[in-house]
Amino acid sequence: MSPSEWIDRKNWTVAEGIDHLFKQAEHAKKLDKEVSSSQESDGIMSSENRQERRREEARKVFQIGVRWIQRMGDPSEAALLERISLFWHGHFACESKLGALAIKQLELFRAYGLGHFRDLLLAVSRDPAMIRYLNNQQNRKDSPNENYARELMELFTIGRGNYTENDVKEAARAFTGWSSNLRGEYVFRRFQHDYGRKTFMGRSGNFDGADIIDIILERKETAYFLTQKIYRYFVSDEPHERRIRQLAEGFYRSDYHIGNLLRHIFSSEWFYEPENIGQRIKSPVELLAGMIKHLRMSDLDPRALFGIQRALGQQLFKPPNVAGWPGGKQWIDNATLLLRLNLAAAVFKGIELDVNLRPELEQSQGRNLRGINATIDLLPISKLLDHVSDRDIYFALADYLLDAKVPPPPSDILSTRLNRAQIISRSCLQLMSLPEYQMC
Amino acid sequence: MKRRSFIQTSGLASASMLTPAFLRAGLRPSNSSRQGKILVVVQLSGGNDGLNTIVPFGDDIYYRARPSLSIPPAEVLKLNDYQGLHPALSPLRNLYDRGELAILNGVGYPEPDRSHFRSMDIWQTGSSSRENCSTGWLGRYLDHLPRDQHAYHALEVDDGLSLAMKGELQRGFAMSDPNRLRRSVRNPLLPDQAHTHVHEHHTVSYLYETLTRTTEAADYLYEQSGIYRSRQSYPIGRFGRDLKRVAELITADTDTQVYYLSLSGFDTHARQQGPHQRLLAQYAKGMSAFVADLVENDLFKEVIIMTFSEFGRRLAQNGSGGTDHGTANNVLVMSGGLKRAGILNAPSSLSRLDAGDLIFDVDFRRLYATLLDRWLGAPANQILNGHFEAIDFI
Numbered sequence: 001m002s003p004s005e006w007i008d009r010k011n012w013t014v015a016e017g018i019d020h021l022f023k024q025a026e027h028a029k030k031l032d033k034e035v036s037s038s039q040e041s042d043g044i045m046s047s048e049n050r051q052e053r054r055r056e057e058a059r060k061v062f063q064i065g066v067r068w069i070q071r072m073g074d075p076s077e078a079a080l081l082e083r084i085s086l087f088w089h090g091h092f093a094c095e096s097k098l099g100a101l102a103i104k105q106l107e108l109f110r111a112y113g114l115g116h117f118r119d120l121l122l123a124v125s126r127d128p129a130m131i132r133y134l135n136n137q138q139n140r141k142d143s144p145n146e147n148y149a150r151e152l153m154e155l156f157t158i159g160r161g162n163y164t165e166n167d168v169k170e171a172a173r174a175f176t177g178w179s180s181n182l183r184g185e186y187v188f189r190r191f192q193h194d195y196g197r198k199t200f201m202g203r204s205g206n207f208d209g210a211d212i213i214d215i216i217l218e219r220k221e222t223a224y225f226l227t228q229k230i231y232r233y234f235v236s237d238e239p240h241e242r243r244i245r246q247l248a249e250g251f252y253r254s255d256y257h258i259g260n261l262l263r264h265i266f267s268s269e270w271f272y273e274p275e276n277i278g279q280r281i282k283s284p285v286e287l288l289a290g291m292i293k294h295l296r297m298s299d300l301d302p303r304a305l306f307g308i309q310r311a312l313g314q315q316l317f318k319p320p321n322v323a324g325w326p327g328g329k330q331w332i333d334n335a336t337l338l339l340r341l342n343l344a345a346a347v348f349k350g351i352e353l354d355v356n357l358r359p360e361l362e363q364s365q366g367r368n369l370r371g372i373n374a375t376i377d378l379l380p381i382s383k384l385l386d387h388v389s390d391r392d393i394y395f396a397l398a399d400y401l402l403d404a405k406v407p408p409p410p411s412d413i414l415s416t417r418l419n420r421a422q423i424i425s426r427s428c429l430q431l432m433s434l435p436e437y438q439m440c
Numbered sequence: 441m442k443r444r445s446f447i448q449t450s451g452l453a454s455a456s457m458l459t460p461a462f463l464r465a466g467l468r469p470s471n472s473s474r475q476g477k478i479l480v481v482v483q484l485s486g487g488n489d490g491l492n493t494i495v496p497f498g499d500d501i502y503y504r505a506r507p508s509l510s511i512p513p514a515e516v517l518k519l520n521d522y523q524g525l526h527p528a529l530s531p532l533r534n535l536y537d538r539g540e541l542a543i544l545n546g547v548g549y550p551e552p553d554r555s556h557f558r559s560m561d562i563w564q565t566g567s568s569s570r571e572n573c574s575t576g577w578l579g580r581y582l583d584h585l586p587r588d589q590h591a592y593h594a595l596e597v598d599d600g601l602s603l604a605m606k607g608e609l610q611r612g613f614a615m616s617d618p619n620r621l622r623r624s625v626r627n628p629l630l631p632d633q634a635h636t637h638v639h640e641h642h643t644v645s646y647l648y649e650t651l652t653r654t655t656e657a658a659d660y661l662y663e664q665s666g667i668y669r670s671r672q673s674y675p676i677g678r679f680g681r682d683l684k685r686v687a688e689l690i691t692a693d694t695d696t697q698v699y700y701l702s703l704s705g706f707d708t709h710a711r712q713q714g715p716h717q718r719l720l721a722q723y724a725k726g727m728s729a730f731v732a733d734l735v736e737n738d739l740f741k742e743v744i745i746m747t748f749s750e751f752g753r754r755l756a757q758n759g760s761g762g763t764d765h766g767t768a769n770n771v772l773v774m775s776g777g778l779k780r781a782g783i784l785n786a787p788s789s790l791s792r793l794d795a796g797d798l799i800f801d802v803d804f805r806r807l808y809a810t811l812l813d814r815w816l817g818a819p820a821n822q823i824l825n826g827h828f829e830a831i832d833f834i
Contacts, residue, residue, distance in 0.1 A: 048710075155572075237643060279643060311600055320603070321561060323572035329646060330574065333601045334591060334654040335614040337647065338624045345627055354620055355599045356678075361485050361556035361750065364705030364715075366678075404644060407631060433629035435647035 018266045022259065024078035025114055031107055060099025065309075065316030066302050068106065069285060073292025084258070085109040086285065087233050089316070092124050092156060093324035094133045096317040100184050101129040117226065117256035121156065121213055128180035134322065137179040139172060140192040146172040149212075151322050157216045159225040163201065170198040175209040223252035227261065234265055236279040237328045243270065278403030278439040281331050284312035286440065287340060291347065291432070294401060296377040307369035308343070311355055312336050337435075344432035346372045348425070382424055390420055394427040401428070404436040477777075477815055478690060480699045480745040481578070481604070484723070486706030487556060488749035489716060490769040493529070494543055494787075498522035501790040505756040509712060509763065519543075523787055528720035531728035539781040540731070540740070541774050542833050546788040547807060548768035548800025552751065556707070556765070560750040564604035566808050566824050577808055578698055579607030580823045581816065591653040592661060594698035595689075597682040605700060612700065613657055616682070618665040625658045667692035672729035672736075675722045679703040683726045687733035690743065697816070706749060710760035723747075731774060740776030744815055744834065746807070747772040754796050768800035771807060773833065780833040806831055 012020075071077045072086070088109040096102035105127055112120035124130055125148070131137055139145040149171035153163045177193030180186055198207045201215050216222055227248035228239055247264060254260045265271055282290065288308060291297065309315045313336060314325055325331075345351040355369040381397070388396045394409040412418070413426050431437060492509065496502045497516040516524035517533055523543075525532060535541040551569045553559045562569055566577030575583075578594055582605075585593070594612035596605050605612030615621045630651065668691040674680035682701045689696060703723055708716050727745070734740040752769030768788055788798040809820040809828040821827050 281643060281647075313600075320574075321558070321572045323574060326574040329643070330606065332647065332650055333606065333611040333614060334650065334657065335600050337650050338621075338654060341630055341651070342624055342627050345629055350629070351627055354624070356616055358598055358600060358702065359485070359704040361487075361560055361704075362707040364486070364707075366704070430629055433627070434631055435644055435651060438647055439644055 014267060014272075018263060021078075021080040021266075022114070022263070025081040025084075028078040028081050028110065031103060031110070054097070057098050061096055061102045061317050062302070062306060064099060064102050064106065066305055068316060069289050069305065070292065070300075072285070072289035073297070075293060080262075081110055081113070082289075083234075084113040084262070086283075087230070088113050088120070090233075090319070090324040090327070091229065092130065093319035093322050094127075094130050094317075095319060096129045096133075098129075098184060101132070102317045104184070105129045114259040114262070115257070117258055118213065118217055120258070121217075122210060124156070125152070125175070125209055125213065126178060126186040128184045128186055131178065131180045131186070136175060139176050139178070140189075141173075141176045141194040144169070144172040144176060144194070148172070148175055148178075152212075153216065155323055157213075157225065158219055158222045162219065162221045167200055170200045170207075171212045173198050174200070174207045174212045178209055217256060220248070220252055223256065224248040226256075227251050230258075230261060231265070232327075233280075234262070235271065236276050237281070238279065240270075243268075278436065280440055281328060282438055282440045283325065283327060283331065284309060284314040284336075284340075285316065287312070287343070287438065290440070291343065294381070294432070295347065295428070296380055297347070297374045298377070300374040301372065303367075304369065304372045304374075307355070307357060307367060308339070308372075310357055311339055311369060337438075340438055341433055341435065343372070344429055344437070347374060347376060348429045350429065378421075378424055378428065381428065382421070385424065390423055393420075393423050394431070397424070397427045398431055401431050402434070402436045402439075404439055406431065406434065406436055476697055476817065478697055478699070478743045479811060479815060480686065480701070480743060482723075482727075482745060482747040483602075483700070483702035484706050484719075484747060484749040485556075485560070485702050485704040486708070486749070487559075487751045487753060487765055488706040488719075488769065489708060489712065489763050490749070490752035491755065492712075492716060492763075493526050493720060494519075494545070494770045495524050495526060496522060496787055496790060497524050499790050502755070505790075507757070508761060509757040519783060523783060526717070526720050528717045529724045531724040535728070535731060535774055536782065540776055540778060541772065542778055542781045543783045544771045544773065544802060544807065544831070545783065545785050546768045546798060546801035547748070547771045547804050548751070548798075549803055549805070550800070552767040552797070552800070554751065554765040554767070556750055561603060563748060563750050563804060564602060566805055574603075574606075575608050576602065576604035576606050577812075577823065578604050578700070579611060581607075581698070581812060581818055582610035582612065583607035584818060584823060585610070590660075590695055591657040592694070592696050594700070595661075595686075595696045596700040597685060598700075598702070602700060602702075605698075612698070613654075615658075615661055618658070618662040618685075621658045622662045625655045661689070661694070664689055664692045664694045670729075670733050672732050674729045675725040677722060679722055680726050680729070683730045684733075687730050690739060691733060691737045708753075709758065709762040709764060712757075712762040727774065735776065742777070744773065744775040744777065744811065746811065747774075748804070752798060755790060755793060755798065756796060766797050767794070768798040771804070775834070778833055784831065784833055802831070803828060810834065 072082045085106060094105065096105060108123050108127055112123050134148040134151055135145045136148040139148065146168050150168045154160055173194040177189040179189045195206060197204060200207060200212060203215060205211065228244045231239060231244050247261060250264055251261045270276060313331065319325055339355060342351060342353060346353045352371050353369050357367045357369060359366045384400060385393055385396055391414065394413055398406040410430060413423060413430065418426065491502065492511060495511045495516045497513045498521055503510050511526055515527045517527060517530060518524035519536060532541060549562060549569060553562060553569050564576050565573035567573035582594055592613045594605055596602060596612050596614045597616055598614055599616050601612055601614040665685065665688060668688050670684050670687050674684045686699045686701065705715065705719055731740060734743055748771050749769055751766055753763035753766040758764050785801065788801065792799060805824050805828040809824055810830040812818045812820040812823055813830055814834045
């Protein structure tokens, strides 16, 4: 939350807060046409041109990611919508190589991400970026490609152990012909579709992809699989079996209404218990967005943003594989932890970062991450502290910046040599350098 | 007393740099703090052209498929009447002749993936091309060890940690420059670990623990890296620097068992000849200096070096004087303790191809299984999630 939001909402009831989140999401702006539409490179292009085109598209995709992080860090944007979109991006992990396809997919998460899961899943199954990523344009009647059908069940809906190899084969047949054209639009290729009879999860019929989805959604295991994932993302890295079962039951009965599930979570008393607060390690993107929001950062150097995302292991539209970012403790190793803890000091220009990024596999030159050039604005935070005495600033800020208990302030913050502005800035920097700031 | 502290307390640090082998002769192995043998993994990133590395000069098909990219027979450093080394690999010739270099042909996996990222993931995780695995093979090796290992038991010379080194519970340690690492743990804002407060939350304590371990490791590695100075000449550039650092750490008896480093730039789609030859030269010069350091200190028998790339390249050259992504490739193994050396198996067939690509003969996980089981003494089946027959070279 930004400082002003925090002041506004301090006196709200939980119900008011939740309503506000959903209202914001409903009225969110459509993403402006952030990229010009991308044409597929055609066969006559030289390989140099094609490479140049690829680079150009990679830049567009990166820019879309940058704007997304900025929106996540912008208090006037719909926080819940951005969060759930990031969740779905990790769930339906997909690498987008064309700017136009990346934005299309993101619009899809924004349009359906809080509604009925079936609508979302159908839209994803027809999403050109996903179709390409999981090779469904090669899924044809005479030579089925099982990639999408397999991940649909293993990762997107029901999880391992709840279907057979034969189910994968039959589902793949049902999705034959779900393809995309050169303009990056979904097309159904009639002549590639297998109209024959399929047997899937014990049922038989002339199923197509939508029927397969319906059959999968009839299974309660699907509601459970999705709920535990949402619980991990919104509540805690530590699963709570009984609660997840209960939530999943409600989710199933609501016909997989995602917004309802979230309302249910947010209005549960346990959601506000200390054991569930500050329990998750922020993902790199969440960490960055949080810093932008807290410090009202602007003029952020995109190269620094790129470097940090890469060094910390989360590049938007470039998940490690279709299983998404593993998350939790997997974010942390000695290198990522040190960089995370040193980020605030770099933003406050207290230290220079000095990280050599290895080259990407197809490149020969690495990059250096030296610093973060950004403007920060501590005025909103200072307003928040209007009625707080100098001595209490550190704790008041801790209350705002962290979801965890904090160690006592270093003695120099309480020394009388600092003026008020210095105390505020020192306290922010100190608190944001704590491991506790990595948690949410 | 450990030798490191012996050297430090007796003021012999500078002398030891000059006479490491002499000191070693009397003191090892009983005073060594390190347990067991050392594995060094060298990753050639970008897809090294194996056919222009270990050259099948005895096959006309090779010359027909690569009219302007092939290495003329006269220039090939012949190992037998069919395969030989790229001339830039001449520094490795000695190793080969001494029985310290083994070449494995046709290493790959079924249903090969030609994306750099995907194929590298497959190699680093040690999984099949059908799985999505989020832990690395060396990370799982760490997972299986007792919990009280040092943070630097497996060390990657880089500012970031590769997937290969990430386990479910344990991770390797990333460090490219000990000075830099020490500076970054010395940010005065980082919490004072002497009064780390009590955390009721498990996950926060995990972060504090990691920080403490990192700080300790940074101090230790900083000290270790100052104990021995190599006198070999390594090639200029990052790879040479990294190798030298590893040689110095190993010679200083650092308590690290696995080292991981990489050399990038092998994605040679266009005008391959010059860049590829420079990369191979850099590689070979680096390895030869590295081995010389180990030999001088009588350590080469305890170290094995495996070099791999995420895939090889297609047999035929492309229209831009380069080669495109391929499949099976050679893997190079070097050690003073090889049971079998030289070319270990038949070369990949150039006439029996899969849509222009070599067909793999040896699953890369057999190599991992061999290293895990016979070199590191670890339960390979468990770590690789299946049985892969060992290859008989160590």
